[in-house]
Amino acid sequence: LRDTGEFRSEELESNYQKYLKRKKRENKTPRDRLDWKEVREYHMERSNMARGNKFNKSIISRDLYKYHEVHLKNGYRLDSYNKVTLSDGTEKWEIISRKATDLDKIKMETFEGYLKEFEVTKGGKYKVGTEIRSNKYKNELDGKKLEGEYILEIPKTNESLPNIKDFEDIAKKYNVTLRFTEE
Incomplete structure (x- = not known):
């Protein structure tokens, strides 16, 4: 995180801002930045869904x-x-x-x-x-x-x-x- 509390990665910060807007629209309490990042990484890299997406991409690329x-x-x-x-x-x-x-x-x-x-x-x-x-x-x-x-x-x-x-x-x-x- 930067001194301002934002993510150093512009893409990550942009995705977090979209997440905040969605939670506000849904009238739900958002996760803090680091908790959100951890959950996001799990879903994108280590979850069953992530494994399935990687398997699918692997088949397509071959x-x-x-x-x-x-x-x-x-x-x-x-x-x-x-x-x-x-x-x-x-x-x-x-x-x-x-x-x-x-x-x-x-x-x-x-x-x-x-x-x-x-x-x-x-x-x-x-x-x-x-x-x-x-x-x-x-x-x-x-x-x-x-x-x-x-x-x-x-x-x-x-x-x-x-x-x-x-x-x-x-x-x-x-x-x-x-x-x-x-x-």
């Missing part, structure tokens, strides 16, 4: 799939959508949802919730037949319907779990394939 963050007409956003050519020359699509999670640290209900997102939860967030509504891929995908195989992409560290076969078997019941990818 250019593993053609389409990322595909908006759907139902209001949801699909992590990745990919067309693959099989050895016999035929093509198929992959509907990919990504979760940066450690399967041995979550409840089975949580895992099944991830699987249900494809077809069950809220009418099927990523269900085959859902219309794509994407300005980002307007000429290529907009107006088309999702088709293909459901893939739940999770960190590669899960692949070596002693009970990973149990998770794969449960995923099959929901017509979902687990894909293990380096973070």
